[in-house]
Amino acid sequence: MFDATDLFKERLQEHIKLLNRYLRYIFNGHFMIALLFIIITISIYYQQWLEQLSPNFPAALVLALFFGFVVSYNPIQSFLKEPDKVFLIVKEAEMQKYFKWSLVYNYVFQLYIVFIVSAALAPMFMQVYPHKTTKDYLLIVFIALLLKGWNLTTNWQMFKIEHTTIRLFDKIIRTLVSMAIFYTLLLETKFVIVVIIFYFALAINNYFLIKRQSGLAWEILIENDLNRLASFYRFVSMFADVPHLSNRLKKRPLLSKFVNFRVPFQHRATFPYLYRLSFIRSSDYLSMYLRLTVLGGIVIYFVPNDWLKLAFLVLFLYMTSFQMISLFHHYRTNIWIDLYPIHQVERSKAFLTFISRITLAQTILFALVFIALTQYIFFLYALILGLVFTYLFIQLYVRRKVEL
Amino acid sequence: MQPLLDISNLTGGYSNKNVLHDISFSIQSGEIVGLIGLNGAGKSTTIKHIIGLLAEKSGQITINGKTLKENSTSYRKEIGYIPEQPILYDELTLYEHLRLTAMAHDLDEETFEARLPALLEAFRMKRQLHWFPVHFSKGMRQKVMIMCAFLIEPSLYIVDEPFVGLDPLGIQSYIDWMEKMKNNGAGVLMSTHILATAERYCDRFVILHEGIIRAQGTLQELREQFNMHEATLDDLYIQLTKEENNV
Numbered sequence: 214m215f216d217a218t219d220l221f222k223e224r225l226q227e228h229i230k231l232l233n234r235y236l237r238y239i240f241n242g243h244f245m246i247a248l249l250f251i252i253i254t255i256s257i258y259y260q261q262w263l264e265q266l267s268p269n270f271p272a273a274l275v276l277a278l279f280f281g282f283v284v285s286y287n288p289i290q291s292f293l294k295e296p297d298k299v300f301l302i303v304k305e306a307e308m309q310k311y312f313k314w315s316l317v318y319n320y321v322f323q324l325y326i327v328f329i330v331s332a333a334l335a336p337m338f339m340q341v342y343p344h345k346t347t348k349d350y351l352l353i354v355f356i357a358l359l360l361k362g363w364n365l366t367t368n369w370q371m372f373k374i375e376h377t378t379i380r381l382f383d384k385i386i387r388t389l390v391s392m393a394i395f396y397t398l399l400l401e402t403k404f405v406i407v408v409i410i411f412y413f414a415l416a417i418n419n420y421f422l423i424k425r426q427s428g429l430a431w432e433i434l435i436e437n438d439l440n441r442l443a444s445f446y447r448f449v450s451m452f453a454d455v456p457h458l459s460n461r462l463k464k465r466p467l468l469s470k471f472v473n474f475r476v477p478f479q480h481r482a483t484f485p486y487l488y489r490l491s492f493i494r495s496s497d498y499l500s501m502y503l504r505l506t507v508l509g510g511i512v513i514y515f516v517p518n519d520w521l522k523l524a525f526l527v528l529f530l531y532m533t534s535f536q537m538i539s540l541f542h543h544y545r546t547n548i549w550i551d552l553y554p555i556h557q558v559e560r561s562k563a564f565l566t567f568i569s570r571i572t573l574a575q576t577i578l579f580a581l582v583f584i585a586l587t588q589y590i591f592f593l594y595a596l597i598l599g600l601v602f603t604y605l606f607i608q609l610y611v612r613r614k615v616e617l
Numbered sequence: 618m619q620p621l622l623d624i625s626n627l628t629g630g631y632s633n634k635n636v637l638h639d640i641s642f643s644i645q646s647g648e649i650v651g652l653i654g655l656n657g658a659g660k661s662t663t664i665k666h667i668i669g670l671l672a673e674k675s676g677q678i679t680i681n682g683k684t685l686k687e688n689s690t691s692y693r694k695e696i697g698y699i700p701e702q703p704i705l706y707d708e709l710t711l712y713e714h715l716r717l718t719a720m721a722h723d724l725d726e727e728t729f730e731a732r733l734p735a736l737l738e739a740f741r742m743k744r745q746l747h748w749f750p751v752h753f754s755k756g757m758r759q760k761v762m763i764m765c766a767f768l769i770e771p772s773l774y775i776v777d778e779p780f781v782g783l784d785p786l787g788i789q790s791y792i793d794w795m796e797k798m799k800n801n802g803a804g805v806l807m808s809t810h811i812l813a814t815a816e817r818y819c820d821r822f823v824i825l826h827e828g829i830i831r832a833q834g835t836l837q838e839l840r841e842q843f844n845m846h847e848a849t850l851d852d853l854y855i856q857l858t859k860e861e862n863n864v
Contacts, residue, residue, distance in 0.1 A: 483721045
């Protein structure tokens with residue numbers, strides 16, 4: 214007998230197993246320390262910033278934007294698989310139960326965003342509305358929970374519509390209306406009623422749109438699920454090797470042409486050549502490097518304390534070069550690198566040179582941020598600190614990791 | 618005359634399981650030797666020992682008098698290896714595979730540029746020069762391996778089942794190049810199941826069965842050993858396995 218509830222349980226367990234395995238990679242010691250450091254810094258400055266908040270600050274707008282976004286952002290994961298459209302399509306009627314369960318799961322799972330955002334915004338609310346009580350705030354959170362449930366269900370229903378533009382358009386309008394609801398609610402205007410009526414009109418319109426469609430759009434659902442999974446893997450791949458992602462290749466023709474042109478045609482350039490091309494093309498090395506460089510640059514630019522800027526400089530250098538170590542192991546299943554008539558030492562040496570260079574390049578980029586801030590002394594400090602870090606980290610840590 | 622490849626009393630295999638027992642044979646320059654045997658006979662293990670992926674437990678392998686232990690770099694330089702399953706870098710184009718191989722084997726750029734066009738022509742891969750392996754068929758992947766080996770023109774070719782997956786034109790080009798290299802003085806050890814083809818192109822055969830050498834020699838010598846004149850390599854091979862089963 215086919216039981217949709219059992220099937221859902223099975224798929225959910227599979228998914229949890231997968232999450233478990235990868236989350237362990239993500240939340241390893243290094244990453245947690247970095248994360249904690251960043252969160253603490255942000256919260257300290259958030260607190261300070263709140264205390265000197267000017268009365269003209271459009272707090273209602275900011276709160277409405279955040280809450281509106283949170284209740285409208287409802288990605289749905291239904292754990293469908295490619296073969297389902299062949300095997301389960303005959304059971305579409307029974308599958309309703311399955312999808313009900315998946316909606317419940319998605320709602321409960323997404324609640325963490327609501328809680329994080331409402332916890333983060335609570336101090337701001339208390340600061341700008343001193344006359345309001347905690348109860349008032351909880352009412353807003355409660356409304357957020359309701360609206361989120363409603364939006365989630367609507368998102369689900371809208372999957373029956375195959376037009377991507379219609380779905381996108383509907384999502385954008387509902388997001389804007391949700392924001393408007395919070396905004397009018399916070400301003401306590403009567404206008405809130407108008408907005409809510411508008412929202413229901415929209416809901417009724419959607420209802421009639423959907424009613425005209427028969428059956429589920431399996432293709433869309435499955436594609437949606439695969440995309441969700443792919444973006445999860447992409448996220449994880451920032452922290453660990455993801456075997457499911459083996460075939461992600463970016464051609465990057467200009468950069469590779471440059472490498473082919475620049476690297477001399479010489480025996481000793483063999484591994485430098487291989488590492489450069491792999492860095493440019495395979496999975497995510499280059500994009501991770503650029504992401505962390507840009508992010509680090511922004512953080513260094515905006516963190517108010519100069520010494521803290523330097524601390525972040527080292528933190529980002531560390532995070533980047535730590536990630537890059539996996540480039541060395543990128544070809545561990547490829548026997549050619551063992552068969553080339555080249556000493557194994559050359560391979561480690563080439564890698565150490567390469568990682569030193571890209572870390573130094575990043576150091577210079579980070580140091581340039583201090584030039585942009587016209588902090589010339591700290592520009593020097595940054596360079597020296599980056600140099601010392603690069604030398605020590607690569608000689609003491611990376612070298613041990615890549616010695617064969 | 619010193620043999621090109623000399624294997625004497627090789628016993629080896631994986632860490633806790635011996636696959637090969639006391640194997641001895643050699644290859645001279647200008648000679649194509651077929652390594653024949655059923656699945657699991659030890660052909661691939663023999664090859665892994667020669668190219669240095671496995672270490673011998675006893676016995677010795679020398680190429681032009683050199684062992685892997687004494688001088689791994691110059692030992693490896695002698696070998697061009699064509700694996701049964703193509704092994705490619707997903708991130709490298711055909712051109713970059715060839716360039717990397719040439720650099721690794723210390724070819725100079727002029728030699729590389731001089732050898733490249735003829736290979737591309739022969740294996741009809743000119744159009745695919747800047748393609749990535751994801752777009753290659755099994756046969757094309759195999760051709761990449763073959764081209765890499767012929768590009769470096771080593772003194773010894775170690776070839777594991779070259780014919781599977783290649784189209785007839787590809788097989789013909791492979792054979793032409795192999796013969797050309799042989800005439801230039803290279804030696805070839807080729808493992809294969811396609812006995813009819815092996816019979817035509819190999820000068821000698823080494824027949825491996827359950828980790829020991831059951832017979833070796835030219836086709837004529839094998840026929841005499843088995844007392845089957847007129848027999849093809851296929852007949853001889855089937856006869857041999859029949860004998861084994863009767864024991």
